[in-house]
Amino acid sequence: MRPRPPLFARVVLRVLLNRNDRRTVSSDLREMYEQRLSRDGERAATSWWRRQWRQYPLHLLAERFRQTTRPSPRRPAVGANSLRESIHNMLSDLRHSVRSLARTPTLTLTIVSTLGLGIGATTAIFSVVNAVLIEPLPYADSDRLVRIYTDSPPNKWPFSVADYRALNEQQTSFSSLAGYRNRTMTFNRDDFAERVAGKLVTWNYFSLLGITPLHGSLFTEGDGAPGSEPKVIVSHGFWMRHLDGDENAIGRTLRFQGQGYTLVGVLPPDVGPFEHNGEFFAAVEWGVPPRKGPFFIMALARLAPGVDEAAAREELRAINKRLFPVWQASYQDQRASWGMQSVKEVVVGDVTATLVIVLGAVGFVLLIASTNAANLMVARATHRGRELAVRAALGASRRRLLQHLLAESTLLASVGALLGLVLTVGGIKLLTTVGADFIPRTQEVGLDGATVWFLLAITLGSGLLFGLIPSLHGAKTQFATALRSESRSATEGVGPRRLRRALVVTQFAVAAPLLIGAGLLIGTLANLQRVDPGLVTENVLTAAISLPASAYPEPGNVAAFWEEAQQRVGALPGVRGVVFADSRPPGQLNMINNFDLRDKPTPPNESQPATPWVGTTPGYFELLGIPLIEGRVFDDGDNTPPPVAIVDEAWARRFYRNESVLGRQFYSGGSTRNPVTVVGVVGDVKHVSLDAPDEGTVYWPRSLSSSRFRFIFIRTSIDPISVLPSVRQVFRELDPTLPLADVATIDELFGDSLDTSRYLTILVGAFAVVALLLSIIGIYGVMSYFVQQHTKDIGIRIALGGGRSNVIRMILGQGMRLVGVGVVVGIVGAIFLTRYMSSVLFEVGTTDALTFATVSIVMLGIALLACFVPARRAAGLDPATTLREE
Amino acid sequence: MGRDTLGEFEHQLLLAILQLGGESYSVPLVHELEERTGREVAQAAVFIVLSRLEKKGLLTSRLDDHAVEQTGRVRRYFKATPEALRRLKQSRRALVRLWEGLDTTLDEA
Numbered sequence: 001m002r003p004r005p006p007l008f009a010r011v012v013l014r015v016l017l018n019r020n021d022r023r024t025v026s027s028d029l030r031e032m033y034e035q036r037l038s039r040d041g042e043r044a045a046t047s048w049w050r051r052q053w054r055q056y057p058l059h060l061l062a063e064r065f066r067q068t069t070r071p072s073p074r075r076p077a078v079g080a081n082s083l084r085e086s087i088h089n090m091l092s093d094l095r096h097s098v099r100s101l102a103r104t105p106t107l108t109l110t111i112v113s114t115l116g117l118g119i120g121a122t123t124a125i126f127s128v129v130n131a132v133l134i135e136p137l138p139y140a141d142s143d144r145l146v147r148i149y150t151d152s153p154p155n156k157w158p159f160s161v162a163d164y165r166a167l168n169e170q171q172t173s174f175s176s177l178a179g180y181r182n183r184t185m186t187f188n189r190d191d192f193a194e195r196v197a198g199k200l201v202t203w204n205y206f207s208l209l210g211i212t213p214l215h216g217s218l219f220t221e222g223d224g225a226p227g228s229e230p231k232v233i234v235s236h237g238f239w240m241r242h243l244d245g246d247e248n249a250i251g252r253t254l255r256f257q258g259q260g261y262t263l264v265g266v267l268p269p270d271v272g273p274f275e276h277n278g279e280f281f282a283a284v285e286w287g288v289p290p291r292k293g294p295f296f297i298m299a300l301a302r303l304a305p306g307v308d309e310a311a312a313r314e315e316l317r318a319i320n321k322r323l324f325p326v327w328q329a330s331y332q333d334q335r336a337s338w339g340m341q342s343v344k345e346v347v348v349g350d351v352t353a354t355l356v357i358v359l360g361a362v363g364f365v366l367l368i369a370s371t372n373a374a375n376l377m378v379a380r381a382t383h384r385g386r387e388l389a390v391r392a393a394l395g396a397s398r399r400r401l402l403q404h405l406l407a408e409s410t411l412l413a414s415v416g417a418l419l420g421l422v423l424t425v426g427g428i429k430l431l432t433t434v435g436a437d438f439i440p441r442t443q444e445v446g447l448d449g450a451t452v453w454f455l456l457a458i459t460l461g462s463g464l465l466f467g468l469i470p471s472l473h474g475a476k477t478q479f480a481t482a483l484r485s486e487s488r489s490a491t492e493g494v495g496p497r498r499l500r501r502a503l504v505v506t507q508f509a510v511a512a513p514l515l516i517g518a519g520l521l522i523g524t525l526a527n528l529q530r531v532d533p534g535l536v537t538e539n540v541l542t543a544a545i546s547l548p549a550s551a552y553p554e555p556g557n558v559a560a561f562w563e564e565a566q567q568r569v570g571a572l573p574g575v576r577g578v579v580f581a582d583s584r585p586p587g588q589l590n591m592i593n594n595f596d597l598r599d600k601p602t603p604p605n606e607s608q609p610a611t612p613w614v615g616t617t618p619g620y621f622e623l624l625g626i627p628l629i630e631g632r633v634f635d636d637g638d639n640t641p642p643p644v645a646i647v648d649e650a651w652a653r654r655f656y657r658n659e660s661v662l663g664r665q666f667y668s669g670g671s672t673r674n675p676v677t678v679v680g681v682v683g684d685v686k687h688v689s690l691d692a693p694d695e696g697t698v699y700w701p702r703s704l705s706s707s708r709f710r711f712i713f714i715r716t717s718i719d720p721i722s723v724l725p726s727v728r729q730v731f732r733e734l735d736p737t738l739p740l741a742d743v744a745t746i747d748e749l750f751g752d753s754l755d756t757s758r759y760l761t762i763l764v765g766a767f768a769v770v771a772l773l774l775s776i777i778g779i780y781g782v783m784s785y786f787v788q789q790h791t792k793d794i795g796i797r798i799a800l801g802g803g804r805s806n807v808i809r810m811i812l813g814q815g816m817r818l819v820g821v822g823v824v825v826g827i828v829g830a831i832f833l834t835r836y837m838s839s840v841l842f843e844v845g846t847t848d849a850l851t852f853a854t855v856s857i858v859m860l861g862i863a864l865l866a867c868f869v870p871a872r873r874a875a876g877l878d879p880a881t882t883l884r885e886e
Numbered sequence: 887m888g889r890d891t892l893g894e895f896e897h898q899l900l901l902a903i904l905q906l907g908g909e910s911y912s913v914p915l916v917h918e919l920e921e922r923t924g925r926e927v928a929q930a931a932v933f934i935v936l937s938r939l940e941k942k943g944l945l946t947s948r949l950d951d952h953a954v955e956q957t958g959r960v961r962r963y964f965k966a967t968p969e970a971l972r973r974l975k976q977s978r979r980a981l982v983r984l985w986e987g988l989d990t991t992l993d994e995a
Contacts (some may be wrong), residue, residue, distance in 0.1 A: 020949060020960070020962075021937075021962075023960040024911075024949070024960050024961065024962040025933055026960075027959045027960040027961065028911060028912040028913050028929065028933075028959075028961065029929060030959075031913050031959060032912075032913050032916065032929055035913070051928075052928065052929050052930050055928055055930040055931075056929075056930035056933060056934075059928075059930045059931060059933075059934045060933075060934065063934050063937075063938065724958045725956070725957045725958050725959075728955075728956075728957075728958055729956075732955070743958075
């Protein structure tokens with residue numbers, strides 16, 4: 001089986017190439033792979049494939065680098081001039097500092113690059129956190145916007161038509177109420193067909209959010225009402241792509257799902273998170289429903305002026321209570337009420353924890369980088385004790401000296417900040433392209449005022465931290481002592497030495513929680529990868545197909561299409577079987593339904609249980625390799641009443657613990673008639689996601705005529721992608737206007753579902769490695785310096801027969817004591833800090849002993865190596881030479 | 887011209903495109919190059935050089951919508967521009983002139 005391109009390659013391609021180029025490259029490589037597969041065999045082809053995927057991103061990066069290093073005739077960016085001027089002024093003021101720093105280029109470069117890295121990474125992450133979590137949503141008066149939902153803890157269900165209409169008629173707390181539901185439709189133009197995502201919205205949706213159209217107008221009252229002329233507003237992207245950005249397109253008729261819609265408006269390019277992924281917005285108005293459910297409407301509302309949230313909540317509960325008796329025949333869940341939450345919470349709720357963790361991690365890295373810089377500056381100040389002493393003797397005030405030292409660190413911090421700025425811009429691009437799939441609002445992330453202020457603030461903060469501590473020390477140096485000292489390499493004073501050691505302890509104390517955090521995330525990822533999805537994922541090709549009602553008006557047409565498709569695809573070479581379902585694991589669930597067990601009815605004041613419902617056609621379980629535990633699977637007779645269902649083991653366990661569930665009955669969807677009988681039990685499948693607990697799934701039989709929307713599942717005996725062209729061919733012959741959407745193998749779907757976890761692990765892991773590296777450099781620096789400063793003492797010790805192993809032991813002991821204290825402090829800190837990670841961990845405790853132990857051992861081990869190098873150097877000293885040199 | 891002269895691989899790629907009838911995508915190009923040069927060619931390098939030549943204005947490209955619909959493949963076809971032909975002719979003239987009278991020398995060597 002063709003392996004997936006490595007993550008590194010996918011990330012690089014995603015950042016450097018646009019979507020079309022990415023697709024071209026993968027498609028061409030896939031084609032070549034297939035040719036090589038048939039010519040050279042699987043081994044050679046796979047190794048070729050791996051080699052190409054390794055080479056290509058590297059080539060690509062090299063090429064980009066080549067381009068950027070070439071002189072380009074482009075004008076400098078706006079603002080560069082004033083920036084250059086101010087830098088120039090600063091440089092002339094700090095000429096002296098420049099000269100003295102230039103004398104120690106390695107030190108200067110080390111400080112600037114560590115600071116730049118820290119500042120850049122922190123600012124880039126901050127810009128994301130700021131845009132996503134802090135900035136208000138880009139809607140008019142967005143803090144007055146709320147989402148209203150059916151509150152059935154722990155779930156927040158959407159609204160039903162009955163709810164929406166009742167709320168609209170009775171409420172007084174909101175100045176306006178709008179609803180929408182997500183919808184994917186087929187867009188047809190000439191012989192071109194494409195599946196496009198969009199929304200059905202009530203006529204006042206855009207005016208509620210305060211969105212004005214770029215061209216045309218918004219919907220007006222009555223639009224979308226049954227019998228009215230269908231109207232649509234499209235996104236800027238859709239307008240550019242399909243209508244060539246033509247302003248005269250307003251009024252034209254567009255065909256969606258086989259029906260004509262009049263185009264009334266085009267949205268501006270910058271839209272909010274609700275509109276961001278939508279291509280079309282069709283007006284809709286829902287008529288009086290026959291029953292309370294189903295629940296599919298997202299209700300948005302704007303709080304009326306002067307109404308506070310508590311009063312609005314109160315009114316929602318009151319209306320819900322009045323409404324309950326009206327629909328009691330079809331809905332018994334008396335405990336469920338109505339609630340509201342800010343729309344911002346709706347948009348960013350899931351990622352808050354992730355972003356805060358990443359910001360925390362990167363902040364720790366900055367702290368360590370600053371500490372490292374401070375450490376180096378302390379060493380430098382000690383070295384310059386004499387210089388400072390001379391200047392003091394010549395009449396420079398302590399204040400003047402302090403100013404000079406601070407000027408140096410300010411200069412270093414500023415150059416670091418400039419580097420940081422460059423890295424921020426790159427970092428933002430990386431984060432927004434790589435994270436676009438799971439971070440909301442990435443289109444709003446950018447280098448804005450707040451981000452620049454943040455960069456300045458942390459530059460100042462880290463500059464003070466690494467500048468002030470050593471400066472205070474430098475200015476405090478006992479000048480008289482320094483002057484008197486004869487030695488060229490004056491031994492470091494007790495004060496600075498203590499300070500440097502304290503800084504090393506701090507570094508390890510900060511790095512430990514970071515490494516532990518990364519370790520917990522790696523454990524989580526490993527656990528997720530080990531989760532059994534419950535079905536045989538290899539060699540299953542899937543796609544979504546949706547038949548337009550206009551072309552397939554009758555159940556007969558629908559059934560004929562699916563039957564024909566099933567037969568013809570099933571007859572293709574390499575295909576072992578074909579089934580249809582209305583859901584696709586993981587995550588693409590068509591329905592979560594509530595039900596009431598006949599022999600264990602829900603008590604009057606409690607919510608009915610609800611689980612995923614998966615509609616299947618016969619052969620589903622066999623095709624996907626889901627084991628039958630008890631009873632039987634569906635057959636063709638199950639499409640006619642009495643209704644039957646198959647449940648999974650989790651469902652059986654949840655409701656009937658040790659009893660058999662065969663023959664048990666329940667009422668579905670709040671109905672009180674026609675109970676459904678359980679006829680079989682199958683194994684658990686991860687329909688929701690790999691990390692969701694198994695809380696039961698109900699499978700129900702669907703006849704071929706029952707639905708126009710289906711996922712097709714094709715089990716193949718060969719590489720599933722290789723049958724795709726012939727599958728497309730079959731569908732094109734059946735109906736040329738139908739696109740095959742969302743094509744993916746089950747393997748890919750489960751693989752992709754781990755991307756969020758993978759990216760978070762990589763980010764935090766990278767920060768942790770940097771932190772560890774900086775800490776190791778810190779301890780190595782301190783111990784090397786120690787050995788260098790004590791060459792004489794060590795030489796004497798060895799000359800007096802102190803033993804070389806004793807010297808090694810002494811130095812290792814000195815170093816490891818610092819590291820040990822740091823690691824212990826860090827681990828205690830981690831115990832408190834990792835609890836904030838619980839929401840992103842899976843089957844790993846926040847105080848997982850194995851992770852804590854491993855991280856401690858790794859840190860101590862690497863630190864031991866870092867101390868061992870200077871220790872061996874010390875032990876290797878020739879006492880005669882050392883003493884003669886002195 | 888300086889850095890704007892054609893590199894060896896750029897040269898080979900342009901010629902291979904012409905050999906393939908003036909327009910091609912990466913897969914046949916790799917075969918053509920491997921067949922004619924007798925060396926393995928990295929497809930990755932072909933991608934890079936194709937897009938570089940496009941940036942230099944020596945190639946134009948188009949996405950083949952037909953292939954997307956028929957085979958599910960997303961193919962980008964590249965075509966040599968008149969400027970590319972001019973450059974190729976120019977460098978051929980230069981090379982031919984440099985080769986003049988050298989056949990015997992090389993045969994003897």
